[in-house]
Amino acid sequence: MSTTSNSEAQSGPAHRIWRFWLIFLALCVSLFLTALDLASVGTALPSIVYDLNGTDSFVWVSSAYTLACTAVLPTSGQLADLFGRRAVLLVAILLFCAGSAVAGAAGSMAMLIAGRTVQGVGSGAIQVLVAIVIADLIPLKDRGFFQALTGAGVIDSRCADLNLPLCGIAFGIVFLFLRLRKPPVQSYVASVKSMDWIGNVIIIGSATSCIIALTWAGVSFPWSSAQVLAPLIVGIAGLALALLYDAFVAPFPVIPVAIIKNRTSIAGYVGSFFHYLVLNSVVFYLPAYFQSSKLAPPLLSGLYLLPTALCISPSATLQGIIVSRTGKYRLIVSPRIKHSIAGRHRSWAAMLVGMGLMTLLDADSPIAVTIPIQIIAGVGFGLVYATIFTVMAPLEPVHNASALSFLLFVRTLSSAWAIPISATILQNALRTRLPAAFLATIPAGHDLAYSAIPAIPALPEPLQREVRDAFAASFRLVWRVMLGLCGVGLLSVALQDHVPLHTKMDERWGLEEETHAEVGAARSEGEMCDKEGLQDLPNSTNADA
Template identity: 50%
Template sequence: MSTIDPTSAPSKSSQGRGWRFWVIFLALCSSLFLSAIDLASVSTALPTIIHHLNGTDSFAWVSAAYTLSCTAILPFSGKLADIFGRKATLVSALLFFTIGSAICGAAPTMSALIAGRAVQGIGSGAIQSLVLIIVADLVTLKERGMFISMTGTTWAIASAAGPFLGGAFAQYVTWRWLFYLNLPLCAFALAIVIIFLHLEKPRTEGFWKTLFAMDWIGNFLIIGSSTSVMLALTWAGVSYPWSSTHVIVPLAIGLVGLCVAMVYEVFVVENPTVPKSIFASRTAVAGYVGTFLQGGVLMIVLFYVPAYFQAVKLAKPLLSGIYFLPLMAAISPAAVAQGIIIGKTGNYKLVNLVGWGLMCLGTGLLCLLGPNTSIGVTVPIQIAAAVGIGLIYSTQFVILAPIEPTLNAQALSFMVFLRSFAQSWSVAIGATLLQNQLKHRLPPSFSSTQLSFNADISYTIIQVIPTLSEPLRTQVRTAFAESLVLLWKVCAVVCAAGFLSVFAQQSIALHEKKDARFGMKKMRRGDDSESETTRTDGLVEKDASNGLEAVGTQQDEVEASSNSSSDSELPIIIMPVNNDLDR
C-alpha cells in the first residue's frame, strides 16, 4: 500500500470538523477547567484555610498531598489509557476528582483535608494527561496549534477565575465552597464524556490477561520513588531541616529508585511505561528539560506572587486575586498566539526562545517589588512573565515532533509527570529559601514573640501582619518583600537555563500522522472534504488531494485494523469519508 508524505498534505480547517468533534473537545476542556480552577483557587485561599483548621504545622501537606498523588499517577495514566481506552480512564479520573472534592469540602480537620487533596490529585493528574492524549489522537501535530491554544486558554481562564473565587469564598462565604463548587462541574463534565466521547479502543486478550501484562514493576518503582522524593521535599526546611535523616534518607531512596526505574524501563521490561524511544532525539530531550524548568518557575510564581500581595501590600484574599489578575489573564492570549504562530509557520524554536526570554525578564523584574511599589507597577511585570509562560506551552511540539504518534500517550504522560515533579521541587525549595530568609531578616522582637519556627513562617506572617502596630508592621512587610527577592532571582536563573536549552532543539517539520488505534469511531459519509490513509504500522495519514480515502489490499487492511475494536476486515474500496462524526 502506498503511503503519503505526512508533511506534504495541507492542513484541515477547523470549520470542516463535525459537531461531535466539538462536543468531545468541549468535554475535554470542561475536564481541564476543573483541574485548573482548583489549583488556582486553593492557593489564594490557603492562608484562610490554614487559619480556620489550625493547620500551620501541616500547611505544606495541603499542596504536597495533591502534587504527590498527581505526579505519581501520571506515567501510569498514559499506559492505562493505551490498554483500557481513553474514555474509561478519563471517567475514572473525573470520579476520583469528584470524590476528593467532596472529602475536602466536608473536612473537619487538616488530616481530612490532606486526604481529600490526595484523592483529588489522582484525578487531576490523570485528567491533565488524558486531555492532551485525546487531543493528540484526534488532531495531527501540524494542526494542533489552535487546539493547544484552546486548551491553554481554558487553563488560563480557570486560573484567572480561581483567585477571584478563592478570595471571595474565603473572605465572604466559606472556603469549603471552593471544593463543593467542583461537584456540579464534575457532574457536567462526566455527563458530556459519558454521552459523547465515543473513541476507538484497542482489542485486548481479556481483562485479567491485560492487567497482568502491565508493567507493574516499573510503575511500582516510579510511583514509590516519586512518593519518597516528594515526602522528603515536603518535610525539608519546614518539619525537619534539610540535614535531618528524615529528609536525607527518603530523598536518597527516592532518587536512587528513580534511577533504577529508568534502567529497568530502558533495558529490562518488554512493554515499558516510559519507553526509551521517547528520548531518542535531542530535540525531545530538550523539550523535557524545558517542561521541567517551566513547571518549577510557574509554581513559585503562582504561590508567591499572591503571597506578596497579602503579606507586603496587606491585601485581603479577594483583593489579592484582583491584583494577581494581570498575570493569570495574560497567559490566555499568549497561549492562543503561540498556537496560531506554530500552526502557520511550524517554527516552535523561535516561540520557545521568545517565551523563555520574557519569562526571564518578568521574573527578574519581580525583584523590584517592595512595600512601597505601586500596584500599577506590578501589572507590566506580571504581564511580561505571563506572556512567556503562555508561549512556553509550545514545548509539546518540541517533544512530539521527533517521535511517532503511537508513542503520544507515553510521551505526553511523561511530559506532564516532569512538570508536576518540578512543581513539587519548586514548592519545597521555595518554602525553604523563603523561610531561611525570613529567619534572618525579621526583626528580633517580632520573631521571638509572634512565631513558632516549627511552622511555616511565611503563611503564619500573612495572618499576623495586619494586627501589628507601626513601625513593626512596616519592618515585617519590608523583610517579607526582601526575602522574596531570592526566589525571584532563582526563577530568573532557571529561566535563563530554559532559554539556553532551546539551542539544543532541532527544527523538525510537524507531521500529519495520527494513531489509528484511537480516535473517533466509524464516521458517516459526506460531511468532510478530507480523508485519511490507514497504514499497516497503525498510523493514519491524510490525503487531502481529492477527498477520497486511499487504502490498500484486504491483507493490508486486516493488518492495520487488528488492534482496533471497530475496524472492518472486508475488502476496501475507495470512497468519500467523513472523519469527524461517530457512526
C-alpha cells in the first residue's frame, strides 16, 4: 500500500482542527526546552567554572552537550519510525529533565559534564521528534509557516533551574495531547532487531571522534598534532563508511540511500552545512569584536549583536509564510532575475554582502555602521533556512524521519566545526599581529583571544591602540574566511533543480481517531491544493518558479 496520501493535506491554519493545535502546542513547549541554551550557558559558565574549580575542563561543559546531541540525531529518527513518535519524545523529555537535575545539583565538573551529556541526548531527540511530527501532520507545501514558528531561533537552552519545571509542563502536555496514529506495531524484539545497530555505532563513534578532535584543536593541542588529526581523520572516514554501509549493506539503514542520492537534496544538505557554520561563527565572535576593538563591556556587546539576532527570526518567519503561500521555495533560495547573478540567489547574496561588509570593519568603525551590516547579514541568515525545502521536496514522505534527522545531524555537526575553525584563524592571526610586549603577559596554553580581551581596557596608550587594531585585523581575516564559505554555499544552489512542493502525506502517521467529516474536509482541501499547485507549475520541472 502506498505510504503517501493527500487525505490530511489541510491547506491552511484556519482549517485545522482543535486537536492539531493542541499537538502543535505540545511540540512548541517541548522545543522551548531547547530554546534558552546558548545565552544561558554563556552567561553562567564563568561563575560555574569558578565555583567548581574547573578551569582545565570547562570546554567540555559545552562540548559534551554538543557531542551527545549530534550523535543521537540519526538514531532518533529510526527510533521514531520503529517505536512511535510519542513514546520516543516522552523518553527524550525525561532524559533532558534527568540531565538538567544532575547538572543543577552538580558539585564537581565531572558531575556537571555528565549531566550536560544526558541533556544533550534528550535535546537532540526532542529536536528531531518535533520536526518529524510537524512533517507527519503538515504537507510540505504548507509547512513553511509552522516550520518558521518552531525553527527560526538561534538560541537554545542550558539553564538547569528553568529546565526542571519546563520539563514537567512539556511532559504533561505531550502525554495528554500528542495522540497520533501509527503503523501496526511489531513486537519490541522485532523492533530492536530492525535497528541499524552497526550503522548507528559507526555514526555515533565517528561523530564523537570528530567533536573530540574539534574540542582539542587549537586549545589543548595544535591542529597539526596527532592528537587532533588522528581522531578527526578517523571520524570523517567513519562517517563516509557509515554512508557506504547504509547504502549497500544495511537491511534497515539509519540513513537510507534515497535521501542522499538526489542531487537537489544533497545540495540542500551542503547549503545547510555552510549556512550553520557561518551563522554560528558570526553569532559567537561578533561580540568578541565589540569587546576587543570597541572596548564594549560584555553586556553591551551582547546588545550590539541584537541587529543580527532580531533579523534572523523575522526573515526566517517571512520565508516560511512566502513558501506556504506560493509553494515556491526558490523564490527565497534562488529566484532568477535577468542579467543579475546576485538576484538569482538573493538569500545567499544577502549573506555574502553582509559578510563582505564585515571584512571592512576596523577599530574606528562606528557602532552605527555595524547595524545595517548586521541587518543585511541577519536577513540572509534567516532566509537561507529555506534549504529545508530543498532537501525535502524531492523525497517521498515515507523518508521524512530519516531525512529530517540527517539534516539536523548535518546542521549540528556544522555548528561543532564553526567555533574551532574560527578560533584557530583568530589565534594564528593574533600571534602575528599583537605586540610582543603584550603577548608576553598571556600565560602559555591559554586561549589567546579570551585571555587578552579583559585586559585591553586597562592598557596604556599607545599599546591599547595597537592591541585593538590587531584584534580588528584578525577578525577581518575570520570574516574573509566566512565570506569564502558563503561563496561555497552559494555554489551549492547551482546543483539544485526546482522540485514543486507536494501535498502528499505519510498515511501511516497522523491525528489519532479522525472523524469521517474531518478526513473528508482535509481530503477536499488537499485535492484543491494539488490543483492549485498544478496550475502554478512551469512547463519544465527544472525551470525556476
